[in-house]
Amino acid sequence: MDRFVFLTVDGLSRGAVYAAFALALVLIWRAARVVNFAQGAMAVAAAYVAYSVSAATGSYWLGFVVAIVAGLLLGALVDRVVMRHVDHASPLNPVIVALGLVLVFQAVLGMVYGNEFRPADVPFSRSALTVGGVAVLSPYDLFVFAAIGVVVSALAWMFARTGVGLRMRAAAFAPEVSRLLGVNVGGMLTLGWALASGVGALAAMLVIPTELGLHPHAMDLVFVSAFTAAVVGGLDSPPGAVVGGLVVGLLLSYVSGYAGSDLTPLAVLVLLLAVLLVRPGGLFAPVAARRV
Template identity: 75%
Template sequence: MDRFFYLTFDGLSRGAVYAAFALALVLIWRAARIVNFAQGAMAVAAVYVAYSVTGATGSYWLGFAAALVFGLLLGIAVEKAVMRFVDHSSPLNGVVVALGLVLITQGVLGMVYGNEYRPVTTPFRRDAFDVGGIALLSRYDVFVFAAVGAVVVALTLLFTRTAAGLRMRAAAFAPDVSRLLGVPVGGMLTLGWALAAAVGSLAGMLVVPTELGLHPTAMDVVFVSAFTAAVVGGLDSPIGAVTGGLIVGLLLSYVSGYLGATVAPMAVLLLLVVVLLGRPGGLFSSSKARLA
């Protein structure tokens, strides 16, 4: 039973990161109807910036802040300089451009930083402390939950309580109508990319230290899990992204813990297939057609 509790908390901690990353994918999908396959590479670039800033200043938190700001600016740059010019007549166009961005970003990072794995520090210890005699979660896990929880709350407040959030939602669902109502749809799209890239950077900062280390392709496997989480929850649903992230995290943890780590990727793919067959729009998809 101790093992079950440990795996549960471990899965929730991992799942929180996948949730944040899936949230980033959902933000862009809702705004631009593009699955941003470059999200992982963009997040790694932000983590490299944090690595450099922390290395130069000795402060993890300065590096952390730099990663988020860099992610925000990178999102703006990618939208304004690249994605805005993609012909959206075919959904494949955006995918191909995003994959091109992955190759360019990883190539540039490899040239600047090299292709070896680099250790990344964490601000808190990662050894689990006991709760009632059971090793459950570490201080770092608590930090992960707090960071992802703060992002979820902040985004919820943004979308439900602010004028900017209302504009963003309207622009995503009905761009022409929104323009007629005075909403700067292009600006909202840029804001969506910026927020998504910042959230993706946060996810990168949280997950890279728990994996093999920093490498230009460090987020590739994470991307697969997060993409699965987003699809499982429903690409249109922020709540679905969070739920999907937690489901994928728990699944990976249980399968790795009870059946072995080599089986885990297959379990994720199996989950994806089952959801796509049973509910293609994802668990939280709306059953109605989009009319506007």
């Protein structure tokens, strides 16, 4: 029972990170109809910037804030400098360009920082607090839940309640009509890329210290898990991405705890395959809207 509680909490904590990363994928998919395969590499780049800042100043929090800002800027930059100029007539084009970006980012990071694991700091202890003799949550887990909870709620509020959020949704659903209504569609697209990349940077900052450390490939496996989470939730659904992330996190935690951690990459791919075969639209696929 103790083990089950531990695995569940650990799975949820990891799942929260997948949820955030999946949400970032969904944001870009909805806005630009692109699966941003470069998101992992972009997030790692932001984390390296944080690493440099923290190493120079000795402040974790300064590095943390800089990572988010770097993520936002990098997202806007990738949209304006690269993705905007890709011909989207074939859906394969942006995918190939994104994969190319992965190679570029990872090569540059490897040249600048070296292809070795660097230990990444945590701001709070990772040893679990015990409640009634059962080890449950670590302060760091609480920090992860709080950070992602705040960001996800803020995004949900922004999309549902603010003028900017309404503009962003309108621009994604009907770009031409939105322009006729005075919406700067290009600007909304850039904003979507920036927000997604900022969320990705946050996820990287939270998850990298819990794994092997900072490395140009540090987010590769997280990306696969988050992509699976996004597909489980249906690429078009932000709440689906969050639920999908938690589901994938729990599944991986149970598989690794009860069957062995070697099996987790396999488990992710089996889940991805199963969802694509059985419900390609995702578990949260909306009923197809009648279009007139």
